[in-house]
Amino acid sequence: MNDANNKWIGKRTIRPDGADKVTGQATFGADTTMPGMIWGKVLRSPHAHANIRSIDTSKAESLPGVKAVITSVDVTNYPLDKPVILGIQDMRWMTRNVMAREKALFHGHPVAAVAATSQKIADQACKLIEVDYEVLPWVVEIDDAIKSDAPILHEFIEFEGKPSNIAGTLEHKKGDVQTGFEEADVIVERSFTTRPVHQGYIEPHACLVSVSADGRTTIWSSSQGQFMVRAMTSMLTDIPQSSIRAIPAEIGGGFGGKTIVYLEPLATILSKKSGRPVKMVMSREEVMRASGPTSGSKSTVKMGIKKDGSIVAAQGTYYLQAGGLPGSPIRGAVGCAFAPYDIPNVHALGYDVVSNRSKVAAYRAPGAPIGAFAVECVIDEVSEAIGMDPLEVRLKNAAKEGTKAAHGPVYPRIGYYETVEAALSHPHREIPLGKLQGRGVASGFWFNAGGESSSQVNITEDGNVVVTTGHPDIGGSRASIANITAELLGIDYKRVSVLIGDTATIGYSNLTGGSRVLFASGMAVTDSTEKVIVSLKERAAKIWDIDPEAVDWEDGYARPAGANAGMFDPLSLEELAERATETGGPIGAGSQLNTAGAEGGFATHMCDVEVDVELGIVRIIRYTSFQDVGLAVHPSYVEGQMQGGAAQGIGWALNEEYIYDSEGKVDNPGFLDYRMPVCSDLPMLDTVMIEVPNPKHPQGVRGVGEVPLVPPLAAIRNAIYDALGIRFYGLPMSPPVVLEALEQREAAE
Amino acid sequence: MSKLHISTIINGEPEEFLCEPEETMLDVLRDRLSLTGSKEGCGSGDCGACSITVDGSLICSCLMLAAESEGKKIETIEGMSDGETLHPLQQKFLEEAALQCGICTPGMLVAAKALLDENPDPTETEVRFWLAGNLCRCTGYDKIVRAVLDTAQEIREIK
Known part of the structure; x- marks a missing residue:
């Protein structure tokens, strides 16, 4: 369909919302007001893990200017013993995430909220709320959370017959890995860790809600789904969906992090109680402490390869942090990990691990970058072991039309092979590298929906x-x-x-x-x-x-x-x-x-790095993404997705991480210390759009937004190996980590 | 403490407002003057979404007290276009798709304009370091940097 005869499809037209966005007229979540509007604020737990014995709001309520105070008793309860599924969320967890109920599960967990005539009074009122906490032992890291004597977050969650922080598992099997490994000439098994990273949208969560005396509710908010906002708010307030009008504000970035509600139900209840429109806006610190991020992980991947380059068996075990309530993206990790390859024997297993962190939210191809990181690093190592180019190994094992993926589907026409071919023949590959420079590649898959x-x-x-x-x-x-x-x-x-x-x-x-x-x-x-x-x-x-x-x-x-x-x-x-x-x-x-028929998205990335061995800084000097984009209806915005995903991956690989202090509290809840890539950190990000039209779509569209975040982590890690000869097994590969590795090597020599 | 009475010039127009001593310029722009084009991404001067110029100098308005604007000339994103005519940077951002969600765009444009006012022929490196105080999470900066460089060239050619 994207032929030369097209007048508009495939053309770089000016976006309909563009003029508003370059003049400051576009209205985002925090940009509206209503007559009579007051301000809502959230009181958050100062403890990583604590039973809430009682909350006394009387002093706050009597402060002049305070119009409403709420706690979990005002939010619809969903008992722990029965799942209440909405999309991919369980409202049992959602009600406890928007407002702590029995327990505060992480530092920053909402325990009460206030609406007052000014932000200042609302802040003062929060300080007047008296919460009687029974502080409990807490746990934030996976290894600590799965120990037999670990503090248990939820007694009702059982694993292997006893209370556990392992809240769920997911397994994919194809063939028989045992037999597969017996056929292999070389087997490599490695373990990896990744740290939690935040979606990092520049716009904090914000909403403005007005509830009339008859219950008619208007919600203005920034989200990735006004219907999700309506449904979740309805379920958490008992206001029927027909009475709720959820209006989508312009959204200042989401990357998955705005696929659930945080403030909307609270503002709704505060508005209902006060009879006034209520505006709530998170600070950046609140965003970092209490929304998102995606999981940290630990994983082990084992691959068996023959001398001719065919991968005969692959096994992956992944533990993903869910935060304080169940629901980490193990499906993305175990489902996407091996999906670019036609491997006869595959076993992938994922564990969902709760700990005293904020509940994870979706982040661009949730779980898939974690799954791919380990696999793509090991492919680099098995390729080296048999003396074959890692792109040639990927080409040889590339999934194609008819391949049955370990996570279930038999692929229709897909373009993974083409992404590797394009990388192999691209001029980027021929550019000579200098001292302390290296080149790495990796691939990735995302389901699409x-x-x-x-x-x-x-x-x-x-x-x-x-x-x-x-x-x-x-x-x-x-x-x-x-x-x-x-x-x-x-x-x-x-x-x-x-x-x-x-x-x-x-x-x-x-x-x-x-x-x-x-x-x-x-x-x-x-x-x-x-x-x-x-x-x-x-x-x-x-x-x-x-x-x-x-x-x-x-x-x-x-x-x-x-x-x-x-x-x-x-x-x-x-x-x-x-x-x-x-x-x-x-x-x-x-x-x-x-x-139906979204079909998967595939990408291969090539990355050149230069390592500053004095400072430990890894600089990206060249980056090219090759992606099967189906059909680029608007090429500029397809390129934009590819570039944006690569940039987020660079941040994840090199700098971004949640750092916790000794009290179980995030120590870097701001953009100064949570170091996302800035303009001077990056080179131009080149893109090669490969159009293998999706046969199941009228224009041939495939989703393009998420797969760009899947390959970068390993591409960068493999490039650093090429530059230094040091293989890293954990993220981020930040300056202190790189320096330490260099020092260790020096000491060993 | 009683409110302060401030007289200033915003986007070429005289403006008076009352504010608390601790209120930031950003809060006054957004909450008292309805100039919501400047965005609060962090409130700590790290993201640049609230960029404005004060007597020609680029600053984060979240780090400036509103009272400091007394007698100063403030320029915000709302003053960048001339009615129906967009500034060349605004036009180029649209043509080259240098924005996705658009939340960083006002600050990015204000910062880029301040750069070109000072340096009409910046190198890519100069653009990258000048804009290093303006976070964008969507674009990876590629199209933003290109748009700024292309605008600079276009302005030079016109002149």
Whole structure:
């Protein structure tokens, strides 16, 4: 579909929301006010682990200016013994995450919230709340949490018949690894660790909620899903969904971290109690202490390879931190780890481990970077052991159409092989490296997702187009939707306005997540637009008094389909819009779909580093991402996803980590000490988009947003080995870690 | 303590406001003057989303007390375009897709404009170090740096 004849699909159009975003007019979560608005604040636990014996809010309530105080008794309870599943979340955990119930499970866990006429008074009121804590022994690291004498967070969670911090497991098996390893010429087994990292969106969580006396609720918030906000808030407040209108603000980054609620239910209850609109905004410190991050992990991967380069067996065991409540992304880790390869014998096992940290939230391909890190490092080592180029090993073992993946599916046409081929023949590979420089490669996979999406395409009375979808636009999806609609209708893209509907104005649409938005909403919008075109043809047929089958739609005009249809002047979209009333009324169509066929996304990254051996700093000097993007509806925003993912991966690999102090408290809850890549840390990030269209999508779209974060960790680690001859087995490979490794080597020599 | 009365010039217009002594410039811009284009990403001067210029100098407005703006000339993102005409940087950011979510964009643009006002022909390295105080988590900075360099070239060619 992305051929030279396309007018808009594949073109770098100006995004519909662009002007607002470069002028400061775009309204994000914290940018709105309402008449009579007051401010909400959260009181957070000063302890990593404590029973909450009682909370006395009377002093706070009597402070002038305080309009409402809430605790967990005001939030709907879901008892511990029965799962209450919503999407991939369990509301038993969600209710305890937004407000501590029996226990405070981490430092920063909300225990109460206040609404007052000013932020200052709300802060003062929080200090007047008296919480009687019974401080408990706490545990933050995986190794400590799975010890037999570890403090247990949840007595009701059992593993192997007794209370445990292992809250769940997931296993994938294919073939028989035992037999597979017997066939191998070389077996390498290595263990790895990764640290928790935050999504790092620049916009803190924010919302503004107004509850009327009759319970009608308006929620303005920044999230990755207004329908998720509506459903979760409803379930945590007992206000029916029909009474809640959740309006999506512009979202200032999410990367998965805004796929759950933190503030919205609290602001709703505070608004209901106070009768005033309540605004809540997290500070950066609150974001770092109490939202996200993704899991830290420990893992062991064993691979067996033959001298000819075929990988015959692979085994991976992963432990992922869930935070204080169950739900780490073990599915992504064990499911994606080996997915780029056609390996006959695979065994992958994951453990979900709770500890006294904030509950993890999704982060771009949740779990997959952790899964891939260990595997891609070991592939580098087995390749070296048999003396074969690591890209050639990947090419030889590449999953293709028909490969059965260990996590279940048989792949349709996929483009993994092409990403490796492209890397092998790219000029990047030929650039000579200098002293203390090295080159590394790694690959990665992400499932991608389909699911529910709705759209409405309306023709305005003046013959232009308004498209409404239900997904917060996090990285330019409106631009792509405009391209698709304009292409199908054959009109200038500037005539297409694309909006994100709120929960009252568009049908249910699942999260902006899973790399699903353009795949699913593109399908829904295509369906709606095709219905509109059918209607336009019918109207032209009516005007001409011919059969609708005898009308073609081409370049924005209805035309008679050949000479037999009759000799009529073409009718433009404007003309048909003008005559809408006489031909049957308003022109528009909606679609509400449950989409399927998202199919996986694959990428291979190549990275050059230079190590400053005096300072221990690893600098990325060259970076190229090769990705099967299906079809790039808007190439700039596809490149943007590839570049942004690579940059986040660079941060994860080299600097980012949660550091805990001796009290179980995060010691670096700000951007100064939690070191994300800044502009001067990075080179240009080159991208090679490989288009292997998804056969199951009308435009060939594959999700592109998440897989770019999967390969970087190992690509960088492998590059550092090439530069220094030192293999690292833990992240981040930060200056102190690199220096220590260099010193150790010096001492050994 | 009673409120302070401050007279200042914001985006070329005289402006008066009352504020608490401890209020930051960012809070006054956003909460008292409805200029919400400047964003709070951290409140500690680390992310640059609240970048403004004060008498031509680039600063983080979260680190400045509002009372310090007395008699000063403040420029914010809201003053960057001239009605319907975007500043060349704004235009180039759109053309080259130098934004994804857009939360860092106002600060990034204010900072980039301050750079080009001072140095119309920056190298890539100079752009990268100048913008090192403006965090972007979406783009990996690639398209931002290109847009700034391309704008600089375009402005030089026009002149």
